Amino acid sequence: MKEQLRATEEEFFLPRTESLRTAEQALTDKQNELAKLSAELSDRSTVAESRQVELVFGALPRSIRSRAVSPMPKRNSPPPRRGSKHERGESEKATARACRGTRPRRKT
Numbered sequence: 001m002k003e004q005l006r007a008t009e010e011e012f013f014l015p016r017t018e019s020l021r022t023a024e025q026a027l028t029d030k031q032n033e034l035a036k037l038s039a040e041l042s043d044r045s046t047v048a049e050s051r052q053v054e055l056v057f058g059a060l061p062r063s064i065r066s067r068a069v070s071p072m073p074k075r076n077s078p079p080p081r082r083g084s085k086h087e088r089g090e091s092e093k094a095t096a097r098a099c100r101g102t103r104p105r106r107k108t
Helices: 002-059 062-068 085-100
Strands: none
Touching: none
């Protein structure tokens, strides 16, 4: 009886286990392929969006394009100056008030 049971197990369960392993491997391969294709699609979408921006920018009148593009600052150059001393002082006061959470006093 035990021998019959063992023979039946070998006949039905071992091939099923192999089929299951084969199917799992095929699924893993398909998942890897899908991940590669998704990454490639993402890259191509980024390139296409970039090209579309370039086309739109190229279609703009030259006067607008020249205002939209400003030269990049040099790496070791000092930061650009901000407004006059008065403007800087007002800006610093506003920042200090914001940090304290108070409102400016009204002049009467």
